[in-house]
Amino acid sequence: MNVLFTFKIKDEQMERLQDRFPETHFAFNKDIDTAPIDDFEVIVTYGGDINTAVLERATSLQWLMVASAGVEQMPLAEIAEKGIVISNVRGIHKTPMAESVLAHILSLGRALPVLAEQQQRKEWKAKVRQTELRGSTAVILGPGAIGSEIGRLLQAFGVRTIGCNRSGNPAEYMNETIQFGDLLNVLPKADFVISVLPSTAETKYLLTEVHFKAMKPTATFMNFGRGDLVKESHLIEALKNGEIGHAVLDVFEREPLPAESDLWSLSNATISPHTSSHSGKYIERALEFFTENLTKWLSGDRELINLIDPKRGY
Amino acid sequence: MNVLFTFKIKDEQMERLQDRFPETHFAFNKDIDTAPIDDFEVIVTYGGDINTAVLERATSLQWLMVASAGVEQMPLAEIAEKGIVISNVRGIHKTPMAESVLAHILSLGRALPVLAEQQQRKEWKAKVRQTELRGSTAVILGPGAIGSEIGRLLQAFGVRTIGCNRSGNPAEYMNETIQFGDLLNVLPKADFVISVLPSTAETKYLLTEVHFKAMKPTATFMNFGRGDLVKESHLIEALKNGEIGHAVLDVFEREPLPAESDLWSLSNATISPHTSSHSGKYIERALEFFTENLTKWLSGDRELINLIDPKRGY
Numbered sequence: 001m002n003v004l005f006t007f008k009i010k011d012e013q014m015e016r017l018q019d020r021f022p023e024t025h026f027a028f029n030k031d032i033d034t035a036p037i038d039d040f041e042v043i044v045t046y047g048g049d050i051n052t053a054v055l056e057r058a059t060s061l062q063w064l065m066v067a068s069a070g071v072e073q074m075p076l077a078e079i080a081e082k083g084i085v086i087s088n089v090r091g092i093h094k095t096p097m098a099e100s101v102l103a104h105i106l107s108l109g110r111a112l113p114v115l116a117e118q119q120q121r122k123e124w125k126a127k128v129r130q131t132e133l134r135g136s137t138a139v140i141l142g143p144g145a146i147g148s149e150i151g152r153l154l155q156a157f158g159v160r161t162i163g164c165n166r167s168g169n170p171a172e173y174m175n176e177t178i179q180f181g182d183l184l185n186v187l188p189k190a191d192f193v194i195s196v197l198p199s200t201a202e203t204k205y206l207l208t209e210v211h212f213k214a215m216k217p218t219a220t221f222m223n224f225g226r227g228d229l230v231k232e233s234h235l236i237e238a239l240k241n242g243e244i245g246h247a248v249l250d251v252f253e254r255e256p257l258p259a260e261s262d263l264w265s266l267s268n269a270t271i272s273p274h275t276s277s278h279s280g281k282y283i284e285r286a287l288e289f290f291t292e293n294l295t296k297w298l299s300g301d302r303e304l305i306n307l308i309d310p311k312r313g314y
Numbered sequence: 315m316n317v318l319f320t321f322k323i324k325d326e327q328m329e330r331l332q333d334r335f336p337e338t339h340f341a342f343n344k345d346i347d348t349a350p351i352d353d354f355e356v357i358v359t360y361g362g363d364i365n366t367a368v369l370e371r372a373t374s375l376q377w378l379m380v381a382s383a384g385v386e387q388m389p390l391a392e393i394a395e396k397g398i399v400i401s402n403v404r405g406i407h408k409t410p411m412a413e414s415v416l417a418h419i420l421s422l423g424r425a426l427p428v429l430a431e432q433q434q435r436k437e438w439k440a441k442v443r444q445t446e447l448r449g450s451t452a453v454i455l456g457p458g459a460i461g462s463e464i465g466r467l468l469q470a471f472g473v474r475t476i477g478c479n480r481s482g483n484p485a486e487y488m489n490e491t492i493q494f495g496d497l498l499n500v501l502p503k504a505d506f507v508i509s510v511l512p513s514t515a516e517t518k519y520l521l522t523e524v525h526f527k528a529m530k531p532t533a534t535f536m537n538f539g540r541g542d543l544v545k546e547s548h549l550i551e552a553l554k555n556g557e558i559g560h561a562v563l564d565v566f567e568r569e570p571l572p573a574e575s576d577l578w579s580l581s582n583a584t585i586s587p588h589t590s591s592h593s594g595k596y597i598e599r600a601l602e603f604f605t606e607n608l609t610k611w612l613s614g615d616r617e618l619i620n621l622i623d624p625k626r627g628y
Contacts, residue, residue, distance in 0.1 A: 112417055115589070131593070132594070153471065158409075271429070276424075280443065
C-alpha cells in the first residue's frame with residue numbers, strides 16, 4: 001500500500017505514521033504535476049493540486065484524503081466517474097473556532113483590552129467595568145458542528161444557549177432551538193448573538209436593521225460565519241447608534257476589510273482578519289482524521305469518516 | 315424579624331427580598347455608628363464597619379452576614395463571646411476569577427492582543443501565531459474552590475489538569491493531584507502553571523529560580539493568588555531569559571505595582587491590577603448566599619452555609 005502526501009508534515013509526524021502502519025509506504029512530493037504518481041493508492045492533499053490531468057496519471061488511485069473542509073474546487077465529476085473514494089476533514093475547525101469565540105467573549109467580559117491599555121500607561125487602576133459570563137444568554141445562528149461546540153463550551157460557563165437553524169429541529173448543546181423565522185422573538189433576551197452560518201441563498205442578508213434594533217443595547221454580536229450575513233452599513237449604524245453594545249467580526253462583506261471601512265476605528269468593534277479557524281495544530285488534527293480513516297481502510301472498511309459523495313459535493 | 319443592610323443594594327433587589335420574605339422587615343443605613351441598631355436581629359455588612367462599640371449597641375443581634383470572603387479584620391473574640399452567629403460569602407470569587415483565568419489563557423492562545431494592535435494600524439494580516447488550548451496540560455497550585463472551578467472549565471476545553479496542594483489528596487476536577495514537594499516533577503509537562511494559593515508560611519516564596527528553569531520555555535505562568543508566592547526579581551529574570559513564555563499576574567509582592575517595576579513593560583508579561591475577582595454581579599451573588607441562609611434561619615435551621623467559627627477565624 002502506497003500513500004503520497006502532497007503537503008509537508010513534520011518528520012516526527014511521518015515517523016509516527018510509519019510506526020503505526022509499518023506495512024504502508026509513505027512518500028512526500030509537493031510537485032504532483034511532475035512526480036511519478038501511478039503507483040499510489042492513496043493521495044493526501046489540501047485539494048488544490050488535484051486536476052483532471054493528475055487524475056489521468058494516478059492510475060492506482062483509490063482514495064483521495066483532502067485535508068481541507070471544502071472540496072468545491074475539485075474535479076468531482078471525474079472523481080465520481082473513476083469511482084475514487086474521497087473524504088475530507090469537515091469539523092477540523094470547530095476547536096480553534098470555538099476557542100476563538102470564547103476568547104473574545106471572555107476577554108471583553110473581563111475587560112482585558114482595557115487592562116492592556118492601562119498597562120501601556122503603567123497605570124494601576126482596579127476600578128474597571130467587568131461582568132460575569134455565567135447566567136447570560138446566547139443565540140447561536142447555525143448550531144452545526146462548530147455552533148454546537150461553541151454551545152458546549154458556553155454551557156460549561158453557565159450560559160443558556162438558543163440555537164437558530166432553518167428547521168428549528170433540536171441541536172446538540174442548545175437549551176432550545178428555533179427557526180430563522182422566530183429569530184426576532186429571542187433577540188431581546190440575548191446577551192450574545194453568534195453566527196457561524198455559511199453563505200447560502202437563505203442566510204445572505206438574513207440580519208437587517210430590525211434585528212439589531214431588537215437586540216439589547218448591551219448585546220455583543222459576533223460574526224464568525226460569512227460576511228454577507230449582514231450589510232456592513234447596517235451593522236455600522238447599529239454600532240454607532242448604540243443599538244448593540246459591541247461587535248466581534250471575523251468575516252466581512254469584502255475581505256480584506258478595506259482600509260476606509262469605519263469598522264476599523266469604531267471603539268465597540270473588534271476586527272479579526274478571518275483567522276478564527278487558524279491553528280498551529282491544523283496538520284496534527286488532519287492527521288488524526290487520516291489515521292482513523294487509514295485504520296478503517298486497511299481493515300477493508302470503506303465507511304470512512306467524512307466521506308464525500310462527489311455527485312453532491314458534500 | 316428585623317434585618318439591617320449597611321451597604322446599598324438596588325431597589326429591585328430590596329423589593330425581591332421583601333417579596334420573598336414578606337414577614338421580615340429590611341432596612342438600610344450605611345451609618346452604623348450613629349443609627350439606632352438595638353432592634354436588628356440580623357446585620358448584613360461588608361464587615362469593616364463592625365467594631366466592639368457597634369457590638370455593644372447591637373443588643374438584639376443574633377447573626378452577622380458578612381458579604382466578603384475574609385473576616386480577619388473583625389472583632390471575632392467579642393463575636394464569639396456574645397454567641398453571635400457569623401457567616402460570609404466564601405466562594406463568591408470563584409466564578410469571576412475562573413472566568414478571568416480562562417479569558418487570559420484563551421486571549422493569549424488566540425492572539426487577541428496581536429489582533430488588537432493590528433486593528434489599531436488598520437492592518438489586515440491573517441498570518442498570526444495562534445494555538446489551541448485543547449490537548450494542553452495545566453498545573454493548578456491550590457485546587458480549592460477557585461482552583462477546582464478553573465480545573466472544571468479547563469477540562470471542558472480538553473486540558474489535562476494537575477492539582478498541587480499540601481497533602482496531595484485528590485481534588486475536584488483534577489486529573490491528578492500532587493504534593494508541593496513533587497512540583498518539580500510535573501512542571502516540565504505543564505503548558506500553564508496557575509496559582510490561586512493564599513499567603514501562608516508554606517506558600518511564601520514557594521516558587522524560586524529552579525521552578526522557572528524546570529518549566530517549558532513556552533509555558534505561561536499565572537499568579538492569581540498572592541504576590542509573595544515568588545520574588546518579583548526571580549520572575550523578571552525568568553521572563554527576560556525566556557525560561558518561560560509568558561506571565562499573567564493579578565497579584566504582586568508590592569501592590570499597587572510600583573511604576574519602576576520592569577514587569578510593566580516586558581512584552582511577555584500581562585499586568586492585571588488585582589481585579590480578577592471583580593464582578594458587576596458581586597452583590598447579586600452575595601444576596602444569593604444571604605437568601606439561602608435567611609430561608610434556613612427563618613425555618614429555625616442554624617446550619618447556615620459558609621458559617622464561620624469565630625474562634626478559628628474561618
